[in-house]
Amino acid sequence: MLNTRKFKLAGATAMAAIMVGSFGLFGCSSNSAEEAQPAEGQAAEQTAEPQEQVQLQIFAANSLEKALDEVQALYTEQTGVTFADTQYEASGTLNEMLGGGATADIEITASKGTMDTAVEEGYVDESTRFDMFTNDLVIVAGTDSDIDEITLEEAASGDYKIAVGDDNVPAGNYAKQALSTVGAWVDEEGTVGAESDGKGGTFDGTPLEGKVTEGKSVGDVCSYANTGDVDLAFVYSSDVYRFGNVKIVGTVPADACKAIVYPAAVCANTENADAAQAFLDWAVSDEDALKIWQEWGFELA
Structure with a gap:
C-alpha cells in the first residue's frame, strides 16, 4: 500500500429476516460514550460463525466501494449472510437518506463530523460506534x-x-x-x-x-x-x-486538516442489530478481510 501521508437509493428497505438458531456475537467495548472498540483479546483472525437467512443493508462512504464489495463477498462465502445493494454515497448524503426515512443496518462514513450528526439525529446507535479506518x-x-x-x-x-x-x-x-x-x-x-x-x-x-x-x-x-x-x-x-x-x-x-477517520456504527432502526455488529467485528479482525482493506489503501484506526 502507499505510504504517502497519506441509492441510487435502493427504494426498498433493507430486508430484515428472522435469524434461525443462534450465532456468536462479537461484543463491542462500551468504555467510551462516543466510540465502542471491538472487544479486547480477540484473535487477529476471527472465523465467522455461520449465519442463516440474514441480509444486511449497508450505507457507506463512496471511497469504500471496491474494498467493501470484496469484503462483503468474503463474508457471504464464510457465513451465508448476504447483502442488499450497498449504497455508496457522499457521507452527508447518507445521513440525508437516513433522515428521509431510508433504512439500513450499518452506516460507515468518511468523517467524524458526519457520524456525529448521525448520532445526534438518532440514525445510529452511539454505543456501537467505533473508528474503523484512517486515510490520507x-x-x-x-x-x-x-x-x-x-x-x-x-x-x-x-x-x-x-x-x-x-x-x-x-x-x-x-x-x-x-x-x-x-x-x-x-x-x-x-x-x-x-x-x-x-x-x-x-x-x-x-x-x-x-x-x-x-x-x-x-x-x-x-x-x-x-x-x-x-x-x-x-x-x-x-x-x-x-x-x-x-x-x-x-x-x-x-x-x-482534521484527522481523516472512517467511523462505523449499527443503525438505530435495524432489525438485524446482532448480525450487523457481528459483521463489523469480523471486518476488522479477519485476516483475509484485513488484507483486502490494505490492498485498497485503508489502514485500521
Missing part, C-alpha cells in the same frame, strides 16, 4: 501531466486549476481546511485548518478564485484530473487504487 489526503494529477511533485502552497498559488469535493464530500471538507491554512479558502466563521469544518466558505478573494471545480463525489474529483479538466485534484490516497489514471504528486500535511 493527497494531491493528484493525470498520469500524462508534466507535474511530478508539488506542495500544498504551490497547488494553492493560483497557477493551477484544481478540483475538490463539495460540502457533502468529506474529502472536499478536508481539502478546504488544508487550503485555508495557506490563504486559498476562507471559512465564513474565520476559522482555519483543523479548527474549521471545511463547509460554507468561499474561494472568492483568494488566489484560487475562479479556478476551482467542486465535485459531488471523490470519483468526480478524480475524473476531472484524469481528463485534464483541472491540473490538480485533492482526494484520498485510497482513491488512487480505486480509479487509476491519476498519480500522486503531493501529500497534504496531516496537521493542515
Whole structure:
C-alpha cells in the first residue's frame, strides 16, 4: 500500500429476516460514550460463525466501494449472510437518506463530523460506534501531466486549476481546511485548518478564485484530473487504487486538516442489530478481510 501521508437509493428497505438458531456475537467495548472498540483479546483472525437467512443493508462512504464489495463477498462465502445493494454515497448524503426515512443496518462514513450528526439525529446507535479506518489526503494529477511533485502552497498559488469535493464530500471538507491554512479558502466563521469544518466558505478573494471545480463525489474529483479538466485534484490516497489514471504528486500535511477517520456504527432502526455488529467485528479482525482493506489503501484506526 502507499505510504504517502497519506441509492441510487435502493427504494426498498433493507430486508430484515428472522435469524434461525443462534450465532456468536462479537461484543463491542462500551468504555467510551462516543466510540465502542471491538472487544479486547480477540484473535487477529476471527472465523465467522455461520449465519442463516440474514441480509444486511449497508450505507457507506463512496471511497469504500471496491474494498467493501470484496469484503462483503468474503463474508457471504464464510457465513451465508448476504447483502442488499450497498449504497455508496457522499457521507452527508447518507445521513440525508437516513433522515428521509431510508433504512439500513450499518452506516460507515468518511468523517467524524458526519457520524456525529448521525448520532445526534438518532440514525445510529452511539454505543456501537467505533473508528474503523484512517486515510490520507493527497494531491493528484493525470498520469500524462508534466507535474511530478508539488506542495500544498504551490497547488494553492493560483497557477493551477484544481478540483475538490463539495460540502457533502468529506474529502472536499478536508481539502478546504488544508487550503485555508495557506490563504486559498476562507471559512465564513474565520476559522482555519483543523479548527474549521471545511463547509460554507468561499474561494472568492483568494488566489484560487475562479479556478476551482467542486465535485459531488471523490470519483468526480478524480475524473476531472484524469481528463485534464483541472491540473490538480485533492482526494484520498485510497482513491488512487480505486480509479487509476491519476498519480500522486503531493501529500497534504496531516496537521493542515482534521484527522481523516472512517467511523462505523449499527443503525438505530435495524432489525438485524446482532448480525450487523457481528459483521463489523469480523471486518476488522479477519485476516483475509484485513488484507483486502490494505490492498485498497485503508489502514485500521
